[in-house]
Amino acid sequence: MASKKRAKELIRLAGEVFRDLQAATPQAPASNLQRLAAPTSVDTVEDVAAEVRSLLDREESGPIQNLTDAAERAGICLIPIFGLDGVDGLSSWVEGVPVIGLNPSVPGDRIRFSLAHEIGHLAMHTSRHDHVESEANRFAGAMLFPRADFDAAMVDKPNMRHFVSLKASWGVSVAALIYRAHELDYIDDSRYRSLQIQMSKWRRNEPGGFRAMHGTLFSWLVRSNGGTAEVAKKFGFNRNHVAELQDWRHLRAA
Template sequence: MNTFQLNPDMIKVARQAKGLSQAELAVRSGLSQSAVSKLEGGLTPQPPEDVPLKLAEALSVPASFLMQQERVYGLPVSVHYRKRASVGQRLVEQLEADVNMRLLQLRRLLQGVDLQPELSLPFLDIDDYGGNAATVAALVRRTWLMPSGPVRSLVDYVERAGVIVVPSDFQAVGVDGLTLRVPGLPVCIFLNQNMPGDRQRFTLAHELGHAVMHRLPTPDMEKEADAFAAALLMPEMDIRPALFGGVSIQKLALLKPIWRVSMGALLYRAKTIGAITDSQSGYLWRQMSAAGYRKQEPVELEFPAEAPNVLNDVVQAHLKDLGYSVEELAQMMHVGEPYLRDKYGLHVHRPGLRLVK
C-alpha cells in the first residue's frame, strides 16, 4: 500500500463531501486529530500502510480514491446562494467537494468515449455587444438554428453543443446551478435536481449565459445572465404578440405551459419589453402575492423538469459497448458501487456516442 502516495487534497475532498470535520474523521478512523491534520496538510505523504484503509473505510470511498494525483478546484464567483447568510461554511465546503468529486469522475468517464458536439458553443463577450444580453441570446439562437417561439427542450440544445449537464443535490446549500470550465473537460453545468421544471429551465439558460458571455467575473454578471435567459427563452419579437393587448393572472397561467417558464418570469418579461406599465406590473405582482403564487405557482401548471441524457449515455457506453461491469466501472471511477448507482442511474442506452479506437 505504501508504494502509492496519498493525495492530501483527496483526503480533504472526501472528508468534506461527507460533511465531516477533522475531529469527526479522527473518531471514525481511529486516528488522532493531529494525524488527520498532518495527512491533509501533506506532512505525512507515506503513512503506515493501514492508514489509507482506515481513512477509506471512514470516508466510504475506495483507498484508490485517496491516491488520485488530480487537481481540485474552487467554486466559481457566479455561484448564487438564495440565503447565503444562513448557509454554514461546512455546507459550502460540502458543495465544493461534491463538485470536485463529480469532475474527477467525469474526467475518467470521458477518456473512454468520443463526444462530438453537433452544435458549436460560441463565446460572445457581452462587452463586445454593449452589455446587451438580449443581443447575445439572439445570436446564440441563430447560431443553433433554433426556430422562433418557445424552446421545446433547452437541455437538448445545450448538450448538443457539447456541454455536460450534471444533475446535483444542492437543496441544502440553496444553490440552483453553477458553471465550471476546467482544463481537459467540456463546459460543465451543475443543476439542482430538486427544482421544478420552470425554474430548472431558467437556471439552465442563466448558466448557459455565463458560459457564453463571461470569462472573468464582473459586478453585473448575474443580472446579465438573467437577461440572457429571459431573451433566450422568451425572445421579444416572438412573445410580444402574446403579452401585448392586456396581461392578467389568467393569461400568465395560460402562457406558462406554452413557453415553459414561470408565471413570474413571464410577468417580469412583460414589464421588460414594455408590454405593461410600472403600475400594471406592481398591481399584478400584488395579485401574485395575494394568491400565494410568488412562493408556489399552481401545481396543476407544473411540468416535468428536462432530463439530461449525455452523462447517463456515457455511463451506458461503458457498460454496454466497452463491456464494463458495474463493479469494474466503480473501480475505474474510484467510487463505491452504491455511490455509482445513486449518482448515475442505469437508464436505457441511447446510441450516439462513438468509442475511441
C-alpha cells in the first residue's frame, strides 16, 4: 500500500514537472489526449478507441508500430514505476496533463497493452465503477487491434499458431488476442478454456518476444532545459525525484 501511494505521488510530481517543462519548451508537443464521453455499452468502447487513435494521429486501421512514441507525440507524460507487485501501470490527470506510470520490468507486449489500458482510463473514466477495468481492457484491445482489422485476420477455428503469428504482426500478447477473440465470439467458452490450458505451460513467458519501448519525452524535456540539476533548481523540484522520473532501468537488477 505504501509503494502504491508513493507511485501515485511520483505521478503527481511528474505531471507538475512536465507541465512546467512543456510551457518552457517551444518544441514540446501539446497534450492532445482528451476526456471523452464515458462508454454506454461495450460496443461504444470500440468507438472511443477509434476516436483516441485519431487523437494520437494514427490511422483508423493497421498496427501501431510504436505506441510509446505515438503517446508521447500526443503530449502524454510517461514515467517508470517500480516495486508494485502485480501492477503494470497507473495513470492520472495532473492539472490538465495526462500522466501514465509503467512498469519497465515486464515484457514489451505487456507494456504496450498496459499503456493502451491506461490511455483508456484517462480518456473514458472520471470515477471508479464495477466495469472500469474490463472497459479499459476492451479499449486496449480495440485500439491496438481495431475490430475491422481483427475481423479480417480471424480464420475459422483459430489455433495457437495463428495467435502467435498475429502477435508478431500486431504487438499484442497471445493472451490478449485470445481474450479478444473470445469476447468477440470467434471462439466459444470450451475453446477458450482449451487455449488457456495450452498457455499455462508457458509459465508467463510467451513465444515471440516483443521489444519494450520506454518513454523518452520527459528526459528530452529535461535535457532541453539544462539537465536534471538545472531543472530541479530552476523549478524548485527535488533533484533525486526528477532523476528517478527519467530512469527506466533503476532497480531492474534488484
